[in-house]
Amino acid sequence: MTTKMTLKERLDLAALDADAALKQLLEGDLDRNGFRREVRAFTLAKFFLTEEECAQAGTDELLELANVSVEKMLRNADKSVKLAEGSTTCTNQSSTDIKKVLLSLTLQRSLGVKFTPEYSANLETITQLADALFDARGKAEFAR
Amino acid sequence: MAIKKHEDIRLNVKPLFLTLYHEYVFEGPCRFGEGMQLEKEFDLHMAAEKFKGWYAQLQAAMPADVVNLLEPVKVERDEQFLTKDEMIEKLAEGSEEVDLYYIGYASRPYDLALEFAMRVGKPCAITQACCASAITSAEFLSRGLEFYPFEDWADATEYMTVLRARKVLRDSKILAATRMTSSVSVSAPDSIIDPEKITAKFGTRLRFVSAHELLDQISYDDPMSNHCTPGRAGLNLTAEDEKGIDQLTDEIIDGAEECQMTREMVKKSVEAYWGINKFLDYFECNCFTCPCPDLCATRRLNEKQFTMCLSHSLNNEQGIPSACEYDLGALVSKLMLQAIGRRPSYMGNCFTSPIRNGVRAPLPKALFFTPEHVDAKTEELGDAENVVLTFHSVPNRRWESFDEVYRPYAVREFARSGFGATFRYEFEADKGQVITMCRIDPTCEKLFVAKGTILTSMGYGETNCSMGVFFQVKNSKDFFKKQAAVGNHMPLIYGDFEEQIIELGELLGLEIVNA
Numbered sequence: 017m018t019t020k021m022t023l024k025e026r027l028d029l030a031a032l033d034a035d036a037a038l039k040q041l042l043e044g045d046l047d048r049n050g051f052r053r054e055v056r057a058f059t060l061a062k063f064f065l066t067e068e069e070c071a072q073a074g075t076d077e078l079l080e081l082a083n084v085s086v087e088k089m090l091r092n093a094d095k096s097v098k099l100a101e102g103s104t105t106c107t108n109q110s111s112t113d114i115k116k117v118l119l120s121l122t123l124q125r126s127l128g129v130k131f132t133p134e135y136s137a138n139l140e141t142i143t144q145l146a147d148a149l150f151d152a153r154g155k156a157e158f159a160r
Numbered sequence: 161m162a163i164k165k166h167e168d169i170r171l172n173v174k175p176l177f178l179t180l181y182h183e184y185v186f187e188g189p190c191r192f193g194e195g196m197q198l199e200k201e202f203d204l205h206m207a208a209e210k211f212k213g214w215y216a217q218l219q220a221a222m223p224a225d226v227v228n229l230l231e232p233v234k235v236e237r238d239e240q241f242l243t244k245d246e247m248i249e250k251l252a253e254g255s256e257e258v259d260l261y262y263i264g265y266a267s268r269p270y271d272l273a274l275e276f277a278m279r280v281g282k283p284c285a286i287t288q289a290c291c292a293s294a295i296t297s298a299e300f301l302s303r304g305l306e307f308y309p310f311e312d313w314a315d316a317t318e319y320m321t322v323l324r325a326r327k328v329l330r331d332s333k334i335l336a337a338t339r340m341t342s343s344v345s346v347s348a349p350d351s352i353i354d355p356e357k358i359t360a361k362f363g364t365r366l367r368f369v370s371a372h373e374l375l376d377q378i379s380y381d382d383p384m385s386n387h388c389t390p391g392r393a394g395l396n397l398t399a400e401d402e403k404g405i406d407q408l409t410d411e412i413i414d415g416a417e418e419c420q421m422t423r424e425m426v427k428k429s430v431e432a433y434w435g436i437n438k439f440l441d442y443f444e445c446n447c448f449t450c451p452c453p454d455l456c457a458t459r460r461l462n463e464k465q466f467t468m469c470l471s472h473s474l475n476n477e478q479g480i481p482s483a484c485e486y487d488l489g490a491l492v493s494k495l496m497l498q499a500i501g502r503r504p505s506y507m508g509n510c511f512t513s514p515i516r517n518g519v520r521a522p523l524p525k526a527l528f529f530t531p532e533h534v535d536a537k538t539e540e541l542g543d544a545e546n547v548v549l550t551f552h553s554v555p556n557r558r559w560e561s562f563d564e565v566y567r568p569y570a571v572r573e574f575a576r577s578g579f580g581a582t583f584r585y586e587f588e589a590d591k592g593q594v595i596t597m598c599r600i601d602p603t604c605e606k607l608f609v610a611k612g613t614i615l616t617s618m619g620y621g622e623t624n625c626s627m628g629v630f631f632q633v634k635n636s637k638d639f640f641k642k643q644a645a646v647g648n649h650m651p652l653i654y655g656d657f658e659e660q661i662i663e664l665g666e667l668l669g670l671e672i673v674n675a
Contacts (some may be wrong), residue, residue: 024374109266113209114197121196121205128370 023089024097027064034061036124048150052110055123055146064088076141082115123149130160162444163437166499167479167562170225171324172259175218175232176251176276176284179207180267183238190268207236207266214264217287222312225502230258235272236549240536243272247526248279252257255280259327260308263290274299282306283323287313298641322663325499329668331364332495335436335445336486337371339454339468343487347453350602350647352488357604362668364492367443371450375460378435395438397431405430405532412470412571412581415557419571421581426571429470429581436471440480447495448475451486467580469625470533472554476504479562483649484505486550489600490649493607497598500660501653508552508628510597510643510650512636515545523549529619537618537630544615546636550597550650551618551628555585559654572623587617587629590654597652598661601645608646608664610639610675639675646673 017123021029027095037058040046046054059078063085070076073084123129123145129152131139139145152158181203182191196202215232222229235247242339261284263273273296277284283306286293293309300307308323310316336342336355344351357365376386376394377654383396397405409427412417419426436448450468455461468484475482481498483491484507494505514521523534528551542548554572558564567585574580593614600607610633618628629652643650658674665672 031622109206109210113206113213117202117205117209118196121202125196133204136205137208137212 022131023092023094024096026092030061030064036059041123042126048147051150052143052146055149056142057159058123059119059142059145062122063115076143077143078116078119078140079112080115080146081142082112082119086111086117120145126160127153128160129158131158162441163480164444164446165329165479165621166332166446166481166495167502169324169328170228171320171327172228172230173222173320174230174254174258174358175215175264176232176261176273177211177214177232177264177266178269178272179204179211179234179236179265181207181236183240184540203267203374204236210266211264212455217313218262218264219448221280221287222320223317225461226324230254235269237269238270241269241271242276247272248276250419251276252280255282259283260285260338262286263296265289265381268292270295270299271414274303274305277305277307278303283308285310285316287311287316289561296535308465316339317664318660320531321500322660322667325496325660325664326667327361327667328499329492329495332364332445332446332447332481334364334366334447334449334488335356335440335443335492336366336368336488336577337374337448337450337452338368338486339371339458342368342436344488344602345451345454346413346416347451348485348487348490348647348648351486352491352492352600352604353602354604355488358488358492362492363523363606364447364495367445369439369443371455372458373461374435374439374450375455377439378432378466395435395572397435397438401434401438401456405434408434415566415569416510417568421571421573425465425573425579428466428579429462432464432468433474434467436468436475437651438675446480447491448472448480448482449484449486449488449491452484461580462575465579467574468673469553469574469581470581471585473556473583476506476554477556477558479504479506482554483651484554485649487649489602489604489647490651493599493651496607496661497596497651497657500657500664501596501655502651504556504558505651505653505657506552506555506629507649508554509648510548510550512640513541513547513549513630514636514640515543518543518549523618528622528624530622533619533622537616540616541630544632546634546639547615547630548612548633548636548639549618549628549630550652551626552649553582553625553627554584555587555627557583557585558652559590568600568619574624576623582623582627584620584622584627586620587614590614591616593654594656595629595652595654596657596661598648598665599643599646599650601673602647606646607668607673608642608672608673609635609658609661609665609669610634610642611656612652633675635675642673642675 037054040054185198263286287309297309372389383394386394409430472482481494497505557566570584612633613630615630619626
């Protein structure tokens with residue numbers, strides 16, 4: 017008899033995938049395409065999405081994928097994990113904005129890169145985010 | 161050209177985005193999370209995302225033909241909630257150009273928005289956002305500040321047209337050619353009693369000119385020898401003007417389905433239009449009115465062999481509201497309709513055609529309409545109820561925009577002797593078309609608004625002041641009773657703009673009389 021994994025268990029597995037992708041980004045000698053691939057893997061892991069789900073969504077846009085992620089989490093909600101990453105202030109912020117910002121800042125901090133808020137907001141797709149991070153590494157003006 | 165066209169006027173809207181960020185890491189009643197989410201960098205990135213999404217919605221909601229969206233201004237403030245002078249100064253830069261500030265927030269700097277608005281005294285707006293919009297609207301409105309909350313972006317889009325129309329009225333100047341008085345004419349004493357109220361209520365200014373000086377200078381005579389202004393250079397027509405006049409005359413005749421007049425007589429009416437526009441340009445005006453019967457009685461129009469009809473039609477087609485009979489009430493109403501509808505307006509004598517005991521009240525068979533034509537139209541109308549007729553002699557050749565291709569028209573004379581070019585238009589081609597009409601009352605306090613649906617024409621094949629449109633309204637008895645207090649001439653435009661005209665009237669402080 018197979019036991020269905022709880023949402024927490026599935027999220028924990030996804031977190032391992034994210035860690036693996038981040039390790040590649042930090043230590044791997046990646047060209048641009050390789051970098052893009054690992055940023056994509058990291059993003060999908062963080063958003064708890066599969067490639068098939070992305071293809072079905074038909075988009076590379078971070079906010080739209082974040083929305084798909086939120087919907088998936090709500091559909092799969094069980095009592096194994098507290099869902100909300102939190103509306104962190106009583107200020108009408110959207111869950112999708114929070115997901116995108118957390119993703120971007122996590123990658124920026126991990127890679128020692130610092131983008132302005134406006135520059136970050138204009139990185140709308142996984143590819144744009146990956147390219148911006150790839151190009152910013154080692155540049156003084158983007159150093160954290 | 162110094163004629164400031166209304167179509168070029170835009171509402172200057174400045175996006176104003178205010179952010180609260182947290183300098184320190186802590187949780188509390190209005191702030192909770194863990195790790196990175198409690199840091200300043202996270203707050204600022206969230207604000208940037210919020211601004212991007214909000215600004216994209218604002219841009220999509222502000223149509224370029226209504227709004228000039230200015231560069232956004234942003235201010236950030238930390239959780240000390242301290243408003244510094246430099247914040248207000250930054251927000252206020254360029255405020256003299258701004259017609260409306262559109263507010264967006266990341267978090268809760270509501271007091272900052274209020275202090276700014278109280279300082280600059282300009283209208284502000286917001287689209288519904290949980291907590292923020294109701295807090296802001298109540299704090300502004302309770303302090304007597306002009307503020308517009310919108311439930312949805314689509315509501316904002318629609319209302320920008322109304323705010324722009326108010327600006328159009330403020331930016332308008334009427335060239336009022338006078339003969340007997342500068343308030344009401346002999347033929348339109350139901351017009352606005354005190355023209356100064358037009359300026360006081362709407363900001364529309366008036367420039368008065370003697371109709372005799374105007375008539376003197378609609379001529380090719382020596383500009384230094386005009387009768388009313390001897391020795392002063394006038395705006396008389398020149399040889400250069402005549403080239404344009406000839407061209408326009410030929411265009412009008414060649415473009416007509418029928419032209420019943422001689423070229424010479426059409427040209428005289430075009431000369432009147434040209435001369436009037438020279439005065440509009442010189443006086444920097446973009447609206448026009450002139451008395452008709454008052455001026456007719458001087459016999460000078462007969463001598464000059466033109467009436468004002470063609471001038472009014474051509475002006476309206478070009479986006480210059482132009483009204484007959486020195487009816488300032490009709491003129492301001494046309495200005496409102498054209499500012500909202502962005503299309504030419506018509507005006508005419510307006511009366512209902514009721515059916516009582518199965519018999520339609522007789523249409524006037526004297527003065528304007530031939531008995532044969534009246535009989536034919538009465539039969540055509542049959543037993544249609546709630547019918548109203550508006551007729552004059554100033555139809556347009558375009559009805560849905562100021563650059564629409566001209567629709568089919570005819571040219572016929574006003575006077576039986578053959579002068580006074582008028583356009584004729586077959587309104588039956590637009591049967592079923594919804595029209596919106598409005599008229600300001602003589603006290604300049606009420607605005608009559610109604611809608612109708614076109615049935616048929618009156619007077620296409622006739623001459624004189626007989627070009628009319630029959631339309632159906634909700635209830636002609638109600639229409640009649642409500643029209644009784646506002647006056648005879650009823651300006652109208654094609655299209656359903658009733659709601660926006662009502663909103664404009666309310667914005668201008670007018671009591672709405674809706675039939």
